[in-house]
Amino acid sequence: MSQIIDVAHLNYRYPQQSADDLTLKDISFSVADGEWVAIVGHNGSGKSTLAKNINGLLAPVSGTVTVDGQVLSEKTVWDIRKKIGMVFQNPDNQFVGATVEDDVAFSLENQGVPRDEMLTRVHDALAQVSMAEFATREPARLSGGQKQRVALAGMIAARPRILILDEATSMLDPQGRYEVLQTIQQMKASSDLTVLSITHDIDEAASANRVLVVNDGQLVEEGQPAEIFQHGPALIKMGLDMPYAERLKAALKRQGVQVPAEYLTEKGMADWLWQLISNK
Amino acid sequence: MMNKLIFGRYIPGDSVIHHMDPRAKLLLSFYFIGIIFIANNWLTYVILFAFTILAIKLSGVKWSFFINGVKPLIWLILFTVILQVLFSGSGGHVYFKWGIITISQLGLVNGIYIFCRFVLIIFMSTLLTLTTPPLELSDAIEYILMPLKVVHFPVYEVALMLSIALRFVPTLMDETEKIMNAQRARGVDFGEGNIFQQMRAIVPLLIPLFVSSFNRAEDLATAMEARGYQGGEGRSKYRILKWQARDSWATVSFVALTIVLVLCRA
Numbered sequence: 001m002s003q004i005i006d007v008a009h010l011n012y013r014y015p016q017q018s019a020d021d022l023t024l025k026d027i028s029f030s031v032a033d034g035e036w037v038a039i040v041g042h043n044g045s046g047k048s049t050l051a052k053n054i055n056g057l058l059a060p061v062s063g064t065v066t067v068d069g070q071v072l073s074e075k076t077v078w079d080i081r082k083k084i085g086m087v088f089q090n091p092d093n094q095f096v097g098a099t100v101e102d103d104v105a106f107s108l109e110n111q112g113v114p115r116d117e118m119l120t121r122v123h124d125a126l127a128q129v130s131m132a133e134f135a136t137r138e139p140a141r142l143s144g145g146q147k148q149r150v151a152l153a154g155m156i157a158a159r160p161r162i163l164i165l166d167e168a169t170s171m172l173d174p175q176g177r178y179e180v181l182q183t184i185q186q187m188k189a190s191s192d193l194t195v196l197s198i199t200h201d202i203d204e205a206a207s208a209n210r211v212l213v214v215n216d217g218q219l220v221e222e223g224q225p226a227e228i229f230q231h232g233p234a235l236i237k238m239g240l241d242m243p244y245a246e247r248l249k250a251a252l253k254r255q256g257v258q259v260p261a262e263y264l265t266e267k268g269m270a271d272w273l274w275q276l277i278s279n280k
Numbered sequence: 281m282m283n284k285l286i287f288g289r290y291i292p293g294d295s296v297i298h299h300m301d302p303r304a305k306l307l308l309s310f311y312f313i314g315i316i317f318i319a320n321n322w323l324t325y326v327i328l329f330a331f332t333i334l335a336i337k338l339s340g341v342k343w344s345f346f347i348n349g350v351k352p353l354i355w356l357i358l359f360t361v362i363l364q365v366l367f368s369g370s371g372g373h374v375y376f377k378w379g380i381i382t383i384s385q386l387g388l389v390n391g392i393y394i395f396c397r398f399v400l401i402i403f404m405s406t407l408l409t410l411t412t413p414p415l416e417l418s419d420a421i422e423y424i425l426m427p428l429k430v431v432h433f434p435v436y437e438v439a440l441m442l443s444i445a446l447r448f449v450p451t452l453m454d455e456t457e458k459i460m461n462a463q464r465a466r467g468v469d470f471g472e473g474n475i476f477q478q479m480r481a482i483v484p485l486l487i488p489l490f491v492s493s494f495n496r497a498e499d500l501a502t503a504m505e506a507r508g509y510q511g512g513e514g515r516s517k518y519r520i521l522k523w524q525a526r527d528s529w530a531t532v533s534f535v536a537l538t539i540v541l542v543l544c545r546a
Binding site for chain 1: 440443444509
């Protein structure tokens with residue numbers, strides 16, 4: 001298999017940082033065509049910054065990024081962005097169109113695709129994420145998961161080679177998360193898409209062929225999901241999530257609050273909290 | 281509540297008026313405001329009202345929406361009418377005179393004319409906003425501004441800004457609601473106390489709203505760039521507007537109305 005993404009000795013710092021303080025330190029990795037790679041790490045470990053370096057939203061201090069044989073530079077950035085679809089965290093803040101179909105068409109409009117072709121591509125893309133019946137809906141009337149599926153439809157319509165998911169499921173409820181993950185798996189199965197997913201979600205990481213662990217701007221570990229998951233509690237250190245209720249429980253315990261030992265769902269946790277407060 | 285104040289409210293429907301090209305509707309609504317000033321006697325005002333009522337009937341929208349459209353402006357209208365009545369000077373029979381205030385026959389008639397003009401303008405513009413989705417209006421504005429490209433006015437950008445603004449109205453209203461609830465939970469009283477206390481209560485609402493709007497704007501700009509947005513030039517359009525026979529007929533009817541008005545005016 002050929003390499004579709006190749007990152008070599010990438011260093012990056014934000015303009016407000018001092019010269020020796022780097023957000024990304026000497027990162028090198030490559031992704032094979034058709035591979036699904038998950039990038040995990042803490043908040044602030046530099047995962048999102050890394051993703052933004054790959055499609056030229058940020059420019060590195062040194063090092064090179066090669067996408068599909070093209071070295072990323074000011075000249076090639078728009079070509080490369082055509083090849084990469086990127087879905088972000090907040091479903092609302094990336095919805096550009098006033099309706100579902102307008103949003104799906106946005107990338108196509110940017111590329112100057114003729115209208116007749118746009119109509120068929122938008123329609124097909126919406127059908128593929130099972131959102132065709134919502135084509136004329138406004139975003140305000142969609143759930144978070146539906147909005148993320150529309151974002152994916154926008155990617156399908158634009159036909160990128162690579163899909164980057166920047167914590168695309170982190171703001172969704174479990175149902176929405178499941179739907180989005182299903183859609184990505186379908187997309188992956190029906191085309192030779194390469195997926196790079198930045199995530200805290202253990203299910204999403206488990207779908208990948210390979211997991212990269214980023215910590216403090218450095219690539220610290222790399223392996224198949226099964227190998228990485230063997231670390232057990234250390235997973236949390238790597239930024240993979242315990243379920244939210246468990247994290248809340250741990251935090252409460254640190255504050256000296258007596259918490260129930262058994263596992264609680266988020267709803268159960270909320271009920272328990274209400275009881276705790278009203279008993280006081 | 282806020283929605284009504286900003287854009288009127290679109291009432292989905294299947295009438296001839298609903299299916300008209302938004303460009304035709306927008307231009308003809310403005311044209312109508314212009315020709316109202318041709319009217320200067322009872323007959324011409326009756327004709328204008330008949331025309332407006334016919335248009336409203338064709339739209340199939342309930343009367344109550346139009347009456348509600350006048351209500352928020354009624355004090356402004358009455359104020360203007362009263363000024364007109366009191367300060368029109370003496371023409372015809374003078375009923376009352378005190379200093380510079382005069383109530384004359386001319387003043388009363390002018391006052392009623394002004395009232396009619398207001399009502400006609402509000403009815404027609406309400407008809408426009410009730411039968412046209414905001415998005416179509418923004419498309420219409422884009423087309424209408426197109427000639428300004430000659431003087432390098434950024435028409436595409438303005439149109440995209442307008443449609444993004446429209447798209448974010450419900451999002452920001454949800455957000456406002458959330459922040460209000462969050463602040464209420466912390467003990468802020470909205471809508472209580474005197475006007476100064478109420479104004480002060482708005483501050484903890486506005487600041488978080490501004491901060492989050494800027495964050496949203498930044499995210500949106502990043503997403504747009506990632507999706508290949510490089511400015512308006514060279515983009516193709518997904519939504520297009522079609523001028524149809526009904527739009528031409530509507531235009532003809534407005535021209536006919538103008539001719540009738542000119543013939544009937546005093």
